[in-house]
Amino acid sequence: MLKEFRTFIARGNVLDLAVGVIIGASFGTITKSLTDDIIMPVIGWLFGGFDFSSYFIRLAPIPATYTGSPDNYAALKAAGVPLFGYGEFVTVVINFLILAFIVFLLVRSVNKIIAAAEREKAEGDAPPAADPADVVLLREIRDELKRKNAAS
Incomplete structure (x- = not known):
């Protein structure tokens, strides 16, 4: 079973997926910082x-033991006050749109690179172009002259 697991892990797809997940998580953090901080x-x-x-709606009264600002979303949330935080949702949607646009640009670039590589491969596999008629005629004349010289 250990050998089978090692074979599974050693496959390129699994390693590529692991790298993708790690980079994706890091990229998500960068995108969040881009949205929140810039x-x-x-x-x-x-x-x-x-x-x-800072845009939210309180769904229940603030507890009497709460001493923070009634307008601080993070503090109210930490205190357990039920909140409808539509402002945070808008921020997350903007994060998603930025991330989706960047992934779109990456996929678009990779598709262009793959298409160019396939075009080059197709051009390399194509048979050479036919020789022009004058070159073919000159070759025939040359071959005929060789035959006449060899016969004499």
Whole structure:
């Protein structure tokens, strides 16, 4: 069973998948940082302090033991207050759209590279072009002259 497992793990597809998952997780973190730290502050600045994460609706009253700000989404969530956090959802959707667009660009680039490689391979496998008629005629004349010289 151990040998069978080793054979399974050694397959290229499994290793490629593992690398893809690790890079994908890291890329997701980069995309989240891009959205949270660069894009959303610029959007907030353009729209006069607009911050998606601060938009939520409380679904229950704040507990009496809560001492934080009633407008702090993260603190209220940590305190266990049920919240409808549509601002966070908008941020996650923007993260997804950025990630999907980047994956689209990557797939598009890879498809172009694969198509170019297939075109080159098809051109390399194609038979050579036929010689022009004048070259064929000159070869026939040469061959005829060789035959006449060999016969004499």
